[in-house]
Amino acid sequence: MCRRLKQYLEKKDSILDLLSYLEKKPKEQKIKSIKIAIFSQSGNTQIFTPLLAKALLKSYSIDHKIQMKSSNVKIVDTITHFNPTHIIFIGFLETELSTYYQLLRILKKTTKPYNIILSGFPQYHTKIQQFKSQFSTLNITNCKHIVEGICQVLTNSPEKKTFKQQKVFTLTPDPKRNLYQPSKPAIPISADFQPKIKLDFKPEELWHLINPKTLYTLHLGYKGNFIKNLSKKIPSAIILNNLVNETKDELLNNNSLNPKAKWQCFKCQNIKNHIVIFNHEESKILDKWSFPIEKSPPFRHIPAYFSKETMDIITLFVTTIGSSIKQQLNYYFKTKQYQKMCIAQALAMQTAEALAEKVHSQIRQFLNINHNKINAHNDLSYQGRRYSFGYAACPDLSYQKKLFKLLKPKEIGISLTNSFTMNPEGSVSGFVTHHPDSVYFSVSDKAN
Known part of the structure; x- marks a missing residue:
């Protein structure tokens, strides 16, 4: 069913080809066994992301809910009433780690074996591995972007491990290092400091x-x-x-x-x-x-x-x-x-x-x-x-x-x-x- 969809992901011009394909293809017969809920807790996703996901799911006649900038309370309420088979989270910033942790704890208490996909989180490999081990009943997997996440659901493809260790930045100088010292240029004269x-x-x-x-x-x-x-x-x-x-x-x-x-x-x-x-x-x-x-x-x-x-x-x-x-x-x-x-x-x-x-x-x-x-x-x-x-x-x-x-x-x-x-x-x-x-x-x- 999704062989062509997988091919688009492997091509350099996948997005335009995929969109052109979705414009022309007829709707598939409704897939009753799959219900997908997509959430983002912040506004850091592009406008294009939920629109593409919606077009893709609509094209394959899949029941779905998409909520951007949702709180944990709204997410849990939607999951409870919609009862999805798969949950996809978009966007993942360091400031939201504790929020996602609390959400996973709530979902774990429901004792339902939710299939959770974390989309677009490559820099948090270590944290995701901790989530997987601590919340093993939730079947947590990951993907590079939303299209691959949906494709993963439809084809049941194995998880792709494409992560790198999160970077750790040095915020304080090391006394053994000689810090960079540029030349001393003339400072611009500006008498206007008004906005x-x-x-x-x-x-x-x-x-x-x-x-x-x-x-x-x-x-x-x-x-x-x-x-x-x-x-x-x-x-x-x-x-x-x-x-x-x-x-x-x-x-x-x-x-x-x-x-x-x-x-x-x-x-x-x-x-x-x-x-x-x-x-x-x-x-x-x-x-x-x-x-x-x-x-x-x-x-x-x-x-x-x-x-x-x-x-x-x-x-x-x-x-x-x-x-x-x-x-x-x-x-x-x-x-x-x-x-x-x-x-x-x-x-x-x-x-x-x-x-x-x-x-x-x-x-x-x-x-x-x-x-x-x-x-x-x-x-x-x-x-x-x-x-x-x-x-x-x-x-x-x-x-x-x-x-x-x-x-x-x-x-x-x-x-x-x-x-x-x-x-x-x-x-x-x-x-x-x-x-x-x-x-x-x-x-x-x-x-x-």
Whole structure:
């Protein structure tokens, strides 16, 4: 029954092929022996994830319930009344480990042999193994993503062990290490520390900043050099290009993308390898940020890019494409235009990233550092870098709360969930360094 579904998972362009297949295939005869419940406790899953799961389950005529951002009480209540044969949990952040543990304890007390699948949790291999041994009656398995999880249910395929050990980050300096010391550049002179809000961005002005390889190859699964094949008038490239342009026009006509941004400069100083942030009168400490250090030479860490002797400048920013994209995605789903749904999701995420790069350029213009260059296609020749919490150089996502407290982005409609992810989902936040030696790096064991 699911042989073709399994084939899609093995192909590079699996998502678009799968969506095209679901658009055309007739409904299967209802599978009465399977009932699937899908839950997420936080808002950290992409909009596309539940829509794809719903389309897939509907196509195979399987009874299902899908609940996003559900509490333990709601999850248990749904399981009790719906009585699913399989339960799939999407998204798994470190801040939710105790919550999932409590939920599994509740399910264990029911004495029912639930089949539980943990989807998309590769970094928590050790914790999942503990769950399996402690809650053996629940038959806990795991998978890489939601499509594989559903496929696992339908085909009863064996569990795939594709996990790596969770990374442990060094938060305190080792006295035996000589920490990275960059050069001492001139500090930009900025007399304006007032917040800046910009609401008049146009999506079509941002799309030229999107890297075609990222959009067409990574997100849409195109095989080969898209730009080269399009210039050679290869049919596959022409068809995809027409579909993307058609989707762009529909997004513009329906005002589905509403880019806006807020940013602000703050005075700061590197004090004992922490970034201490002050008000612009330098009379009050607003916050102190700590950052991990590389585990191998040159032992870089972000505070090194800020001055120890005098006041420096750090710029915080947040951008969003708004929440209207959800309506367009739901429309594509209801009308079974799954390919356009996937393209719209990819365009939304890439537009959000392009907007962040555009704002970064404007911040550099304000600081008078290489503002004429924009990282359109991974060109990093300009001075300064922008970092976001949850990524390689500063992996602690909980620092989002500190950034939001200082910047107050609710003015442009952005809020923070309990798991420190942003709502709407097409949002980017971070901070900018002006130091000419600043680079992107990773604090994990993995090579940078």
